Amino acid sequence: MAMSKWFILLAFFLFTQAFAQAGEIYTTVFNVIESHKTESLLILSGSDGKVYKTQKSETNLKYFNSFIGRVVKLSFYESGKSLIITNILRVNSAEADPSVMDLNHFQYNQLREFAPTGLQSIEAATDIFKTFLNDGDRRRSQCFKRAHMWAFDMWSKIGISSQKIFIFYTQRYIQLEEFEWWFHVAPMVVVKGEEYVLDGTFMSKPITVTEWKDYFIKSKKITCPVAANYNEYSKNQWTKLCYLMKVPMYFFSPLNIEDRDNNNTPRNHWVLEELQDARRAFKGYEENYVGLDTGKPTITH
Amino acid sequence: MKNLLIVLLSLFSFCVIANEVEGTLMLKGSLKTKITVNGVNSACKLKIDKVKNTLEEDDFGNPGYQVMIEIELDGRDIDRGIKIKLDKKLTVINMFTENGAQRVKDLDYFSAQEKVTVQIDREGRLVSTSFPYAQQIVKCNF
Numbered sequence: 001m002a003m004s005k006w007f008i009l010l011a012f013f014l015f016t017q018a019f020a021q022a023g024e025i026y027t028t029v030f031n032v033i034e035s036h037k038t039e040s041l042l043i044l045s046g047s048d049g050k051v052y053k054t055q056k057s058e059t060n061l062k063y064f065n066s067f068i069g070r071v072v073k074l075s076f077y078e079s080g081k082s083l084i085i086t087n088i089l090r091v092n093s094a095e096a097d098p099s100v101m102d103l104n105h106f107q108y109n110q111l112r113e114f115a116p117t118g119l120q121s122i123e124a125a126t127d128i129f130k131t132f133l134n135d136g137d138r139r140r141s142q143c144f145k146r147a148h149m150w151a152f153d154m155w156s157k158i159g160i161s162s163q164k165i166f167i168f169y170t171q172r173y174i175q176l177e178e179f180e181w182w183f184h185v186a187p188m189v190v191v192k193g194e195e196y197v198l199d200g201t202f203m204s205k206p207i208t209v210t211e212w213k214d215y216f217i218k219s220k221k222i223t224c225p226v227a228a229n230y231n232e233y234s235k236n237q238w239t240k241l242c243y244l245m246k247v248p249m250y251f252f253s254p255l256n257i258e259d260r261d262n263n264n265t266p267r268n269h270w271v272l273e274e275l276q277d278a279r280r281a282f283k284g285y286e287e288n289y290v291g292l293d294t295g296k297p298t299i300t301h
Numbered sequence: 302m303k304n305l306l307i308v309l310l311s312l313f314s315f316c317v318i319a320n321e322v323e324g325t326l327m328l329k330g331s332l333k334t335k336i337t338v339n340g341v342n343s344a345c346k347l348k349i350d351k352v353k354n355t356l357e358e359d360d361f362g363n364p365g366y367q368v369m370i371e372i373e374l375d376g377r378d379i380d381r382g383i384k385i386k387l388d389k390k391l392t393v394i395n396m397f398t399e400n401g402a403q404r405v406k407d408l409d410y411f412s413a414q415e416k417v418t419v420q421i422d423r424e425g426r427l428v429s430t431s432f433p434y435a436q437q438i439v440k441c442n443f
Contacts, residue, residue: 172324172364176354219356222364238324241354241364 028104046104049156051291141281148278151249171237343376345441363405365396
């Protein structure tokens with residue numbers, strides 16, 4: 001009887017394994033941390049931002065730490081929401097040349113050309129919008145932190161490369177309207193060629209850029225020109241009331257845009273310290289974004 | 302042919318420049334000057350109360366201003382028994398309609414209803430105003 005129980009258990013295990021999604025990925029081990037929630041080691045992958053798991057142990061911690069910053073081939077299977085590592089191998093440059101393969105989105109890559117993912121329907125955009133973490137506590141954080149985590153989640157969890165849209169208010173608008181912000185930002189996706197803003201704080205669904213602009217400038221009769229660079233905004237503080245700027249998802253705050261345009265600091269990568277800071281936008285961030293932890297104090301803006 | 306091209310480019314540049322505004326902000330405060338109205342020495346005072354954006358643009362994408370002003374005219378000729386008195390609060394804008402097109406001007410403001418005009422300089426200081434009083438247009442230069 002006991003034997004048959006074991007047989008059923010084994011059969012069940014094999015059955016679930018057969019249906020579990022297996023895969024392989026060439027990536028860079030960006031970070032290895034110990035989970036406080038389960039007996040797992042969390043491996044942050046550089047090429048897709050996903051968190052892969054393995055069994056926590058002293059040996060494994062030492063072993064996986066030795067891969068940090070290295071290009072590896074990860075074999076894994078999906079178990080529920082978790083990605084369980086079955087094998088990790090260091091690869092040689094001929095197999096996965098880091099100068100050719102895009103292996104680490106936490107590092108600038110001259111060859112990486114950003115292109116936003118095209119969604120097939122507004123329903124798809126709405127479904128993504130509904131997945132956004134949102135605790136409804138607007139005072140807890142600034143818009144750019146929420147926008148950054150939504151953009152990161154879209155990329156790391158569902159593979160969507162999104163953009164950010166900034167609305168910058170000029171001195172003229174701020175001064176005369178006594179407006180309390182000088183910019184606002186939200187993620188933006190492309191649906192069949194049309195851009196939709198996913199502003200999880202202020203909107204209940206994806207809306208067009210024009211609708212978003214009208215809401216934040218409180219007028220349909222004001223056009224906010226799309227600025228080609230930061231100077232177009234900063235040097236025209238009295239001729240317009242507002243400007244829009246569209247940038248890849250990696251841009252965290254207006255400082256990054258200013259740096260790109262004035263100090264020639266390019267950006268096509270995530271910056272861990274910014275993500276660590278941004279994740280504080282939401283309650284329960286330690287659990288939701290445990291993979292971004294380094295155990296070190298985070299920056300606060 | 303070359304000359305024609307130069308002329309056309311110059312005209313185009315002129316048109317582009319002509320449609321650009323600097324967004325000069327009218328400075329708040331008040332100014333007073335002395336004028337003669339119907340032969341009576343009078344004080345003309347113009348107060349700039351509040352400057353706001355109209356939240357509308359002209360046909361060239363320039364946003365307009367609306368300004369709340371107060372005009373005061375005060376004079377008396379005891380011998381002739383003439384009293385000059387005006388105290389009016391109104392709003393002027395810098396969005397004009399010219400040849401069917403809406404156009405924001407940097408230095409000129411008006412109220413079509415009240416037939417009032419206000420001019421400022423490039424620093425936003427008041428230069429002059431004109432307004433109707435007793436079947437005539439009174440002009441005050443500051």
